[in-house]
Amino acid sequence: MAAVGPEEGDQAPANWPPSPLPATSAFLFPMDSPVRQWCLKTIAPNTWFDKFILFLIIFNSITMGMTDYAVVEAETNTPAGGGKTGFKIGSDFTTEVESGSNTFVEALELPFLILFTIEMITKIIALGFRGSPNTYIKDGWNKLDLLVVVVGWLGLILDAIDPELLPINLGVLRAFRILRPLRSIARLPGLKRVISSLISSIPYLIDLVILVAFCLLIFSILGMQLFSGKMHYRCRITEFPVKLDPTCNTTSSDNFLGLDCWETYISAVLADPEAWRCLPDAAADDDIKDKSSSPWAIPQDCIWPFSPEDGTLCSSESNLDKHTCAVGEFCGSNYDPFGNERFITAETPYGFNRMDSGTWSEDYNWGLTQFDNIGQSFVTIFQAVSEEGWTDIMYACMDVDGTISSYIVFILLIFCGSFFLMNLFLAAIGIEEEDEEEEETEEEAVERKQEETAHQLAEDNAGPLKKFVTHKYFDGFITGCILVNTITLSMDKYPEADALKDIEVVNMILTYVFIIEMALKVPALGPVAYASDPFNLFDAFIVTTSIVEIIIAATGDGEGGASGMSALRTFRLFRVFKLAKQWEEMQILLKAMVRTVFDIANFAVLLALFMYIMALVGMQFFANEMHFDAETGAKISFIDKFDRFNSFDVMSNIPRNNFDNLTWSLTTIFQFLSGENWNSIMYDCYRAIGIGGVIYSLVVFIVGVMIVMNLFLAILLSNFEGNDDLIKVGGDSSVTPEIIQETEDSVPRRATIMPESTSKAFWFLESSNPLRAQCTKIANDKRFENFILFLILFSSCTLAIDSPLDQPSSLLQGLDVIMTILFFLEFAIKAISLGFMLHKGSYLRNGWNVLDFVIVVISFMAMFGVGPGKSLRALRTVRVLRPLRMVNKLPELQLVVNALMNSVPAVANVLLICFLFFLIFAILGVNIFKGTLFACGGDGAYGGDECPFDEGLCDLILDPVGYSAMSAAQGAVLPTDSACAAAYAAASSVVPTSRELCECQDPAAWAAVLPRSFDNVGDALLLLYELSTTEGWVDYMYAAVDSEGIDMQPRRYLKNSDGTDNYDDKSDTVLIILFYVMFIVVGSFFVINLFVGVVIDNFNSLKAAKEGGSVFMTDEQKEWSNTRKFVMKLRPKRQYKPPTNPFRKSMHDIMNIEKPLSFDAFIMLCIILNSTVMAIEYHGMSDTFRAVLTNINYLFAFIFTVEMIIKVAALGWVRYLSDSWNKFDCMIVFGTDIGLALYFITGIEIGSVASIIRMCRIGRIFRLVNSAKSLNQYFTTIISSLPSLYNIGLLLFLLFFIYAVMAVQIFSKVEYNDDYTERANFRNFGNSMVTLFRFSTGENWNGYMHSMLMNKEPDCHLDPPYPKDSEWCFASDLDPCGSQPGALMKAGGVFTDAELEAFGDSTCCIELYGCGDAGWALFFFYSFTLLVTFVMLNLFLGVILEAFEDNETGDTLSPAELDLFCEDWCKFDNDGTGNMKVSDLTSFMQILDKPMGFGEEYDANNDELYMRLEECGIMNIQVDQSEEPVVHIHQVATALAQRVVQERIGSADIDLDPTAVKSEHANEGKQFVRAIIKPEYTMSASERKVSMAVRNEEMHNLYDNHEVNVHHIPHPANHAAALSPKVPPVVEEGGDEKEAEDEEKVVEEKVEEKGETEEKGETEEKGE
Secondary structure, three states: OOOOOOOOOOOOOOOOOOOOOOEEOOOEOOOOHHHHHHHHOOOOOHHHHHHEEEEHHHHHHHHOOOOOOOOOOOOOOOOOOOOOOEEEEEEEEEEOOOOOHHHHHHHHHHHHHHHHHHHHHHHHHHHHEEEEEOOOOOOHHHHHHHHHHHHHOOOOOOOOOOOOHHOOOOOHHHHHHHHHHHHHHHHOHHHHHHHHHHOOOOHHHHHHHHHHHHHHHHHHHHHHHHHHHHHHEEEEOOOOOEEEEOOOOOOOOOOHHHHHHHHHHHHHHHHHHHHHHHOOOOOOOOHHHOOOOOOOOOOOEEEEOOOOOOOEEEEOOOOOOOOOOOOEEEEEEEEEEOOOEOOOOOOOEEEHHHHOOOOHHHHHHHEEEEEEEEHHHHHHHHHOOOOOHHHHHHHHHHHHHOHHHHHHHHHHHHHHHHHOOOHHHHHHHHHHHHHHHHHHHHHHHHHHHHHHHHHHOOOOOOHHHHHOOOOOOHHHHHHHHHHHHHHHHHHOOOOOOOOHHHHHHHHHHHHHHOOOOOOOOHHOOHHHHHHHHHHHHHHHHHHHHHHHHHHHHHHHOHHHHHHHHOOOOOOOOHHHHHHOOOOOHHHHHHHHHHHHHHHHHHHHHHHHHHHHHHHHHHHHHHHHOOOOOOOOOOOOOOOOOOOOOOOHHHHHOOOOOOOHHHHHHHHHHHHHOOOOOHHHHHHHHHHOOOOHHHHHHHHHHHHHHHHHHHHHHHHHHHOOOHHHHHEEOOOEEEOHHEEEEHHHHHOOOOOOOOOOOOOOOOOOEEOOOOOHHHHHHHHHHHHHHHHHHHHHHHHHHHHOOOOOOOOOOOOHHHHHHHHHHHHHHHHHHHHHHHOOOOOOOOOHHHHHHHHHHHHHHHHHHHHHOOHHOOOOHHHHHHHHHHHHHHHHHHHHHHHHHHHHHHHHHHHHHHHHHHHHHHHHHHHHHHHHHHHEEEEEEEOOOOOOOOOOHHHHHHHHHHOOOOOHHHHHHHOOOOOOOOOOHHHHHHOOOOOOOOOHHHHHHHHEEEEEEEOOOEEEEHHHHHHHHHHHHOOOHHHHHHHHHHHOOOOOOOOOEOOOOOOOOEOOOOHHHHHHHHHHHHHHHHHHHHHHHHHHHEEEEEEEEHHHHOOOOOOOOOOOHHHHHHHHHHOOOOOHHHEEEEOOHHHHHHHHHOOOOOOOOOOHHHHHHHHHHHHHHHHHHOOOOOOHHHHHHHHHHHHHHHHHHHHHHHHHHHHOOHHOOOHHHHHHHHHHHHHHHHHHHHHHHHOOOOOHHHHHHHHHHHHHHHHHHHHHHHHHHHHHOOOHHHHHHHHHHHHHHHHHHHHHHHHHHHHEEEOOOOOOOOOOOOOOOHHHHHHHHHHHOOOOOOHHHHOOOOOOOOOOOOOOOOOOOOOOOOHHOOOOOOOEEEEEOOOOOOOOOOHHHHHOOOOEEEEEOEOOHHHHHHHHHHHHHHHHHHHHHHHHHHHHHHHHHHOOOOOOOOOHHHHHHHHOOOOOOOOOOEEEEEHHHHHHHHHOOOOOOOOOOOOOOOOHHHHHHHHHOOHHOEEEEEOOEEEEEHHHHHHHHHHHHHHHOOOOOOOHHHHHHHHHHHOOOOOHHHHOOOOOOOOOOOHHHHHHHHHHHHHHHHHHHHOOOOOOOOOHHOOOOOOOOOOOOOOOOOOOOHHHHHHHHHHHHHHHHHOOOEEEEEEEEOOO
C-alpha cells in the first residue's frame, strides 16, 4: 500500500492512515484507487478538511441558536421561516410578519446537510463502512454523524410530503439537529480528553448511580407506605361534597370563582349543606370497604369547596403533630380512601381540572409533589435529596402524617443522600481526572522553567531610571496609591454625597500617577523587559482604558459620555491585583487560580456545549409553551377557545425561567447548574408539556449538576493537591513535624497536671505549698475530671430546657448560679496548681484553658449584671458558650478542632482573595445598580405590577411626563392638596422621576424591592456574600433586568411607540444577566470551591505528614477503621458441622442446595420480587390488583417464615441468632406474622405498622452487596469513613447545639410571618435544631433572616416581657385577647415594659409581638453559614474523598490469596469471630499456603515456624487479654502482607527488624505474642540467619519461575494503610497478560482444591 499523508503544511499524525483497513470500500474503491487515496489524504486529522468541518459545525450550531420563536405559524406554534410569514407572539395575530433570522436559518439547513453528507461519504470511501476495527462505523463519533445526517435527510423528505399523511412528528426529527454541536467534541483534542475522562469514569458512575437509585428507591417506597393518598387532603367548608349551581356559569371563562353569583352560591351551601349534598345516601369514608363498592366508583358532577382561609394540607386524624382544621371546617380529599376520583374531569368551575383543586397551587407544586405511585414518589424524593425545596415537602408531610415520621424520613434522607451519597459522584469522577492532571502538571513545570530562563536572559545592567522605578520606596508608593484608589472607588454610594466630587478629583490624580508610572517604566526597563512581566501588561491595559476614559470625559457629553466613563471606570478595580507583586501568598494563590483557569478551559468548552445543547432542546420543546393563566396557573393552549394566549395578563405571567429565546434559555440552564430553585423550573416544565418536562429537568440536573459540575470541582481540587506553596504562611510551611506532634499530643486520653517545680502560683504559692499540692492532687483525680464533664453536660441540658417564652424559673436561675460557681472553683483549682499566666506551663498558656477562663469571666459578669451582662437577654446569650468546653474534654473533638485551627492561616489567605473578588464585584455593582432596586410598592414589586395606587397614577409613575405634556386624565390622578404637586406644576417642563411621583402620593410607598441592594459597598458585600451561597441570586437578577434607572419604576416590558406592549428583551438584558452569571461562576463556583480546595489540601498535607494516617481519627478509631475495611474484604466464614438429627439434617441439606439455584440466591430473588411488588403499588389501584398484591405479600411472608424455620432447624437458635442478618430477618418475620395473625384472628389491621414492617424487609436487599464487588467498594468507603464522620459530626452537633440555644434565647419571641412559621421557628430547642439543619443545606437561609427583620421598633418589641396574668397564644388553648399589644404598637401605640406585662388576663392569651435584632441576626446567620455550610459540611466531602481514595488503591494480597488465607483461618475460627487463639498460630502457619506460610505439603520444624512468626512481626503483635489470649485477623493478615511484599521485592529491600517493632510496643500493661508462645530455638542466631536467607532465596526463585502470582503487586505509595506497610516503591514493568492469567489460575486452583478436600457436609455461612 502506498504511503498516504496530509498536504504539506498540515500536521497529520505519523501513523496515518490507520491499519488495518478493508481492501475495498463501498464495494467500489480498492486501496490503490486514486479516489480512495485522495479521501484518505483529505480526512487525515489536523488537515484543512478537518478544520473546515469544525468551522461548519460551529457555524451551524450558532445558526440553530438564531431561531426566532417569537414569530410563529398561526396554526402550529412553530417558527415561521423559509420565506413564510407568521405572527408575532404577544400580538393580536392580525398582522403578518416575516422573520429574517428564521429565513436565514432555513436557507442554510440544506447546504449544511449537503456538506455534512459529503463529509460522511468521503470518510466511508476512505475507511470503508464496516469489516475491520478502523472502519467508519466503528467510531462512536461517526455513528453520531451518521445518525444526524440520516435523520436530517429524513426530515427534509418528510417535510416535502404532507405531514398530515404521515404518523411521524417532524418536530421530533428536527430535534435531532441539536446533536450536531456534539460533533465538535471529536475535533477538539482538549475537549475530547475531558470527555474521555468522563467515559473512563462511567464504570464507577454506573455503580454509583445504581447505588443512589437503589437508596432513593427505598426512600420512595417508604414515602409511599407512609404518605400515599394523604397529600390530597385539604380543609373544606362542608362536611361532604356538594352539587354545583347550574345557573352560576359563564361562556367567557372556565373559572367561575370570580363571578358575582359564586359568592351567593357558597352562602347558600353554607346555609343548608344537606340541600346541596352530592350523594345523599353515600356512606361515610370510614365505612367504605373496597373500591368497587364505593359510592364514588362513578365520578360525580360535584365539587368539595375548600377553605379560603386555610391553604395547608390537613389530616383527618386528630393529632397535635398533624394539622387539623378549624372548628366548622372538615378535612377531606377529592379521592375516596381507595383512590376513586369523586368528581368528573372538567375545567369548570376552577379553570383547571377540578380533581386537582386540592393541590393545584404553587404552594403544592401544582400537584406534582405526591407519593401516590413510585414515579411521583421518586421525583419527590430526588428533589428533596437535591436540597432544594425539601423542607416544604417535609412540612407538608408533617401536616398530614405527623412530626416524627417526617423528621425521620427527611433528615435521614438528607444525611445519607445529600451529605454522603451525592458527594460520592465527585469521588467517582475524580479518579480518572487525577491521572490526566498529573501529566499536565509536568508540562506546565517545563513551560514555567523555560519562562524563568527567558526572563533571566532578558535582565541587563540597571541604569539610574531603572533603579528608581525598581526601588522599594517607589514600589511602596505605588502600592499606597493602589490602596487609596481602591478605597476611593469603594466610597461610591446612593444617594450621592457632596464629598464624592472631591473623591473623583482624587481618582483623577491617581490616574495620572499610574500613567506617569507606566511612562517611567517603559523606557527604564525597555519595551521587551517591560512586556515580559504580566503585571506590567496588566497595568498597561488599565492605564490605556484610563486614558480613553479621560478622552471621553473631555470630549463627550450627556448620558452617552457618562455611560462610557462608567463602563471604563470599572477597569480601575482590577488594579488591586497588582498587590500580588509584593504579597507572596496572594501571588501564589493567583498563580494557582490562573493555572486552574487554563486547566478548566476544556471544561468551560464542555460546559458551554452542554448548556447550549440543553438550551436548544429546551427551546424546541418549551418555547411559547409556558403561557399560564394569571389567576389559576393553568396552561393556556396556543389555540385557546377564549383567545387568552397573547393577552397581557398571560404574557406578563410567563415565568422568568423560560425557553422562549436563546438568552433566557441559556440563563435557565445556568440556573439549573447553580441549583437555585431548579425544582420550580421543573414544575413549570411539567405544567407546560406534562411528564416530559419532568424527565427533561431531571436529565439536565443529573448530567449538569451531578456530573459536569462535579467534573469542574475535581479539576479544581486536583490543582491544589500536593501544592505545598498554597499552605505556606509567612514563608514557613504550616504543616511541620512539630505541629503534627503538637496535634497528636494535644489529644491525650487524659492529661496529667504537673506544676513547674520552680514556679510560683499567683506570685506567692510555691510548688511545695500544701494548698497547691492539694489542688494538683484534685485536678489530677479522674473523678474530678469526670465530675466537670458531668457539670458541662448538665449545664448544656439546662440551657436546652430554658426558654425566654416561659415564666422566669427560680430553679433554673439557681442552677445557673451554682454552675457558674462550680466552674469558677474548677478554674481556681487548676490555676493554683499550674499558676495563672506568667510562666511556661501555666493555666493561661493553654488555649483550651483560655477558652474556659473567658467563659467563666463572662458568666460572672452576666450574673452580677456588669459589662456585657447588664441585661437578662445578654445573660441568656453568653451562657451558650459553655458547651464549647466539651472540646477540651473529648479527644475526638480536639482532634477535629486542632486540624481546623491548623488550617486557619491558609484559609485566611484564601478568604482575603475571596474578599478582593467580592470587593471588585461590589464596587462594580454599586457603579451599575445603585438606586435602581426600588419601586413604588416596595418588596416584590420589581416587575412593576405591585403599585399600591389607582391604575391611572400607576401608569403615570411607570411613564412620567412633564406637567405641561400631561393629559387631562393624567392630571386628574395627581393629588391636588400636596406641596409636591404644586412644585410639579410649577416646573411644568421638567419630567419628574417615578420616585417623586410616588412619594408625592405616599412618602412611605417608595421602597426597596428586595432586602438588600447595591446602594453602597457595605450593603453590596453583604448581598454578594448571600448570593455566593446561590440563595436568591435569580431574584436579584430579575430585579436588575427590570430596573429602569435611578429613582425610576421598574418594568418587565417596554412600550412600542404606538402604545402597544413590546415583549422583546431590553437592550441591556444580556449585560445584566452576564454580571450575575459571572459572579456566580467566579464568586460561587470558583472562589468558594477554591476555599474548599485549599482546606482539603491542607488536611491532605496533615495526613501526609502523619505518614498516611487520617487527620480526623484517634489511634483506636484508625485501628477500628482498618479492621473493618479488611474484614469486609476478607469476609471470614463460619464452619458448621451438619446436625445428626434426620429432620435437621434434611433442613441443612436444603439450606446448602446449589443447583439449579442456591438457597441464598432464591431468597435474594424473593427479596427483590417483594420490593418490586411494594414499588408497583399505587393509590387508586383496582380491587383485583390490590387482592393479587396482597396474596403475593402473604406468599412472601410464608416464604420468609419457612426460610427462618429451615435455618433455625439446621443451625439451632444459638448459631442462627449469632448472625446479625439473621437477627434482622427474625425480627421482621415475627413482626409480620404477628400482624397477620392479629388481622386474621381478631380482624384488627395495624396498617401503618404492617407497612413499616414490609418496608423494613427491603433492608435485606443490602445483602446483595456481598455479591456485587463494585458496590461493595462504596459500602467499604462508608464503613471506613464512619469514625472520621462521627468526629466531625460530633463537632457539628456541638455547633448546632450552641447555635440552637442561642437562637432560642435571641429569636424565640419574633412574631410569625411568611417564613418564620409554626413549622420553622426558634421557639423551642427541637424546632431550633431542625430549622438550623434546614439552613445547613442552604434552604432559604437569607430569606428567613430578612423575614425576621421585616418589622422594626416601634412597631414591635425586641424582647417582649412575659404577661403576668396571661400566657402566650402559640402554646395555649385559650382564645386571643381582644386587646393585643402587637396590633396597638403597629397602630402607633407606645408602651413601657410594665404596661406590656399587664396586658391580658387568665381567660385569654397574648400573641407574640417581638421583632428580630438586626445586629444579632447578621452575626448569627452569617457566622452559621460560614462555619457550618462552608467549613464543616465540606469536611464531610474531604473525608469521603479520602476514604474513597484509600479504598480504591490496590491490595498487597490478591483476592485469590485472601481466599486461601480465609480458608485456613476458618479452621481455627469456627464461629467467624475474626479472632484466633495465640496457641494456634504455629499450627496455622504450618497449613497456610505459600507465600504466606509453609503449606501442608511441607512439614516445618519449630525453629522454622518461630522464625516465620518472627520475620513477619507476628511475635510482636499486641494480644487481646481476654480469658484466652487471641489475635485479630486484621493484625495477622497485615503482618503476612509484609511478608509477601518482602518475598516479591527481595528481603534486602525492606526492614522487618522485630526488635524495632517490639520496642515501639513495649509499654506497661500490654502483652505480646512473644511472651505467650515463648519460642525456644534449637539453632543459634547465626544459623537461623543463614537458614532464613537460603529459604528466602529459594522462595524468590519460585516467584521467578511463576509458581505463584506476582502481578497483583500495586505501587505501595498508593496502597491502603490497612494492608500495606511502609515499603520502598515497586515499579511495575507490565508483563504479559496471558502469563498473569495463568499465574492467577494457579492460586485459584489451590482454592478449589482446598474446597474439594473439606470434610463432607461442612457448612459455610457468611458472617457479618
